Amino acid sequence: MARKNLLAHITATIGEDAERGANSDTEARASYTRRGASRSMIQSLDELAETSMRILDGDTVIALDPGELDGSFVADRIGDDDEAYSNLKEAIRQSGQSTPILVRPHPSDDGRYMIVFGHRRARVARELGVKVRAVVKPLADIEHVIAQGQENTARADLTFIEKAIFASKLLRSGLSKDVLKSALTVDDSLLSRMLSVADVVPDVVLDALGSAKGVGRDRWEELKKLVLNPAAVARARELVQDEMFISQTTDETRFQHLVVALKAAQKAGKRAKQKSAPAAWMPADQSVSVVARQKPNSLVMEFGNPKGKSFGKWLSGNMDSLFEQYSKANEEQETGD
Known part of the structure; x- marks a missing residue:
């Protein structure tokens, strides 16, 4: 017909x-x-x-x-x-x-x-x-x-x-x-x-990767999961403009370079997050809890539990003697005594 x-x-x-x-x-x-x-x-x-x-x-x-x-x-x-x-x-x-x-x-x-x-x-x-x-x-x-x-x-x-x-x-x-x-x-x-x-996957990344010959569905799914948060998206945008990315000779090596770099950035972020996790202390009777949070230029301490507030006040009132003990211990550590 x-x-x-x-x-x-x-x-x-x-x-x-x-x-x-x-x-x-x-x-x-x-x-x-x-x-x-x-x-x-x-x-x-x-x-x-x-x-x-x-x-x-x-x-x-x-x-x-x-x-x-x-x-x-x-x-x-x-x-x-x-x-x-x-x-x-x-x-x-x-x-x-x-x-x-x-x-x-x-x-x-x-x-x-x-x-x-x-x-x-x-x-x-x-x-x-x-x-x-x-x-x-x-x-x-x-x-x-x-x-x-x-x-x-x-x-x-x-x-x-x-x-x-x-x-x-x-x-x-x-x-x-x-x-x-x-x-x-x-x-x-x-x-x-x-x-x-x-x-x-951001348009700028799609444009940079082009037709990506040799890259199948599973690897694209992997890349998608690596750019699910704003920080990762920003990192991906930077990476596709990097000379190392641009210098790759094939679609597949460009794609692989991007995935490896994003994974490395993700791992580094996790390690940094673990390092900045708050330190906690509590005596055996659990009457006081102390959480120390590291910030870029300071350390913040929070006191909780029944005696937390009074313990915090005591520390504030004894700063001179406590700092003297700290300085002495620090000096001995530096001199090796």
């Missing part, structure tokens, strides 16, 4: 709302997608997920000027792998573009198109000064992100954090978690972990 017939059924379930959503501004589109996912559209998500990777089957491929194309309304990559991109560019230069990209008529700019997937192929065509082979589909936002997400999942070259950030962007755009699960082919548990990592 031609792909346009399959999509016609899905588009029909959306009806006039989809047409309005495709021509409205960003806020109206987000409102539409929330409504669509919560009513009839949710019934079509499974079908969309199953067919999205065959969306180009049987459709006419046309040549478009790369200058007429805009990127997807939600990015799915963090930068480009220079080596992989160079290989793709050389392959297209030598043999041409074998796989067309998917675009949709731009929802708010007549005469232009929005890329659903195939951003790198479009970039190569632009740099080579040639037209890009493309299939044009009139898709609503939900169809767009599911096709984009499914194509990325099938390629299996997006990293965990790229998928997590992609999911977070989709959620902020107003799409439901059901749509996110269909687009990324994940369950509730994995989606929750993705969103948690993307939300907890």
Whole structure:
């Protein structure tokens, strides 16, 4: 069956709302997608997920000027792998573009198109000064992100954090978690972990770590746990600007350097906290309790229990003789007598 017939059924379930959503501004589109996912559209998500990777089957491929194309309304990559991109560019230069990209008529700019997937192929065509082979589909936002997400999942070259950030962007755009699960082919548990990592790890740290190739979910979970308090967040911000971090040659070594440094800072903080723990004293009859708290420039002593107050007053009244004893003991210790 031609792909346009399959999509016609899905588009029909959306009806006039989809047409309005495709021509409205960003806020109206987000409102539409929330409504669509919560009513009839949710019934079509499974079908969309199953067919999205065959969306180009049987459709006419046309040549478009790369200058007429805009990127997807939600990015799915963090930068480009220079080596992989160079290989793709050389392959297209030598043999041409074998796989067309998917675009949709731009929802708010007549005469232009929005890329659903195939951003790198479009970039190569632009740099080579040639037209890009493309299939044009009139898709609503939900169809767009599911096709984009499914194509990325099938390629299996997006990293965990790229998928997590992609999911977070989709959620902020107003799409439901059901749509996110269909687009990324994940369950509730994995989606929750993705969103948690993307939300907890500071943006400046995410930017510094980039796509983090070779770093999987468990290690990102470990990093997330290391930046759960404000002090750790501040430390992480400092570390990613440090020369030692910047000088690392791969994504994986940068990530490992950051984790090791944060763990070291965490251990140092625990040791300092233990050293500054209050010292306590109490006689055998427990009639007095004394707690000494070390502060940066002073020592504070607190007296408790039945005789604590009177003992504190006695100490205050005998400071001269007590200090004399202290000075004598300190002098003997220094001279070794």
